Amino acid sequence: MADTWFSTRLDIIGDVHGCVFELETLIRKLAKRAEADAAKCLERGEPPSPERRFVFLGDYVDRGPSSAAVLEIVMNLVEYNGAIAVLGNHDFKLLRHLNGETVRMTPQLDQTLTEIFQRPSEFSSKVKRFLSSLPYCIDFVGGELVVAHAGLPEHLQNLDTPAAKRFALYGDVQTSGGDGPPIRRDWAADYKGKASVVYGHTPTNKLEWRNKTICIDTGCAFGGKLTALRWPEKDLVQVEAVRQYYSH
Numbered sequence: 001m002a003d004t005w006f007s008t009r010l011d012i013i014g015d016v017h018g019c020v021f022e023l024e025t026l027i028r029k030l031a032k033r034a035e036a037d038a039a040k041c042l043e044r045g046e047p048p049s050p051e052r053r054f055v056f057l058g059d060y061v062d063r064g065p066s067s068a069a070v071l072e073i074v075m076n077l078v079e080y081n082g083a084i085a086v087l088g089n090h091d092f093k094l095l096r097h098l099n100g101e102t103v104r105m106t107p108q109l110d111q112t113l114t115e116i117f118q119r120p121s122e123f124s125s126k127v128k129r130f131l132s133s134l135p136y137c138i139d140f141v142g143g144e145l146v147v148a149h150a151g152l153p154e155h156l157q158n159l160d161t162p163a164a165k166r167f168a169l170y171g172d173v174q175t176s177g178g179d180g181p182p183i184r185r186d187w188a189a190d191y192k193g194k195a196s197v198v199y200g201h202t203p204t205n206k207l208e209w210r211n212k213t214i215c216i217d218t219g220c221a222f223g224g225k226l227t228a229l230r231w232p233e234k235d236l237v238q239v240e241a242v243r244q245y246y247s248h
Contacts, residue, residue, distance in 0.1 A: 010055050010140070010230070011030045011052060011228050011231075012147060013026065014218060014227045015203075016074075017090070017221040018060070019063075019226060022220050022239050022240075022242065024073070027073075030048055043076075044076075046082050048082070053081075053082065054082060055086075057148075058088025060090075061094055061109075061112045063245055068112070071116075075126065075130045086138055086149055089169045091134070094112060097113070098131075143195050144196065145195060145198065150201035151168070151171060151197055151201070152164065153187055154195070171184050171201055184202055188211060188215070189210065189211070203217050223244030225241060
């Protein structure tokens with residue numbers, strides 16, 4: 001479902017994909033800018049400052065070196081009101097598996113599950129409850145800003161429907177007609193909505209606002225960067241990936 005929040009100062013963080021070192025580095029960088037103690041964010045889940053919150057755009061797991069550690073940080077921040085988070089497609093697939101559904105297994109999902117089940121048994125239960133609680137998108141400050149993992153066009157905003165959830169998780173996709181991956185269409189090129197939309201899902205090297213939308217997935221797990229957008233300032237804060245963890 002979609003949620004509405006009224007916080008106005010946000011640090012929106014793109015797809016983490018298990019890159020825990022880069023996430024910790026970015027949080028320290030953002031917390032320093034907010035004149036807060038970064039250790040409080042990482043260890044106690046406190047917000048970066050009284051007037052700011054982190055917002056996570058989903059895809060916490062797979063590809064990077066420590067999905068379980070990333071989940072622990074994000075869950076802790078959300079639990080203690082230091083962050084707000086939406087569901088990503090990789091997270092949704094993990095949730096479906098934890099719920100006993102049949103999903104297509106991949107080496108990256110298998111590694112994520114190995115990390116989760118290496119921890120005490122209550123950790124997997126906590127992950128399942130956490131992912132089950134996440135909205136597919138969040139509407140901030142009365143519709144001024146929408147965040148969703150893969151974006152959301154105007155006609156699907158403020159709707160709690162299967163079509164809206166599917167778009168928020170996967171974007172505007174069509175089958176390739178063969179054995180290849182789905183083709184992702186550029187929905188933002190025709191966006192004409194009133195709300196600004198911040199999203200991830202499709203890695204990019206080009207950070208730019210187009211028609212009041214911006215994608216901030218900069219492919220950290222592929223050796224790129226982990227990016228945060230500070231709202232309403234619209235400043236971009238980035239950290240370089242330590243190395244390339246994953247390739248197609």
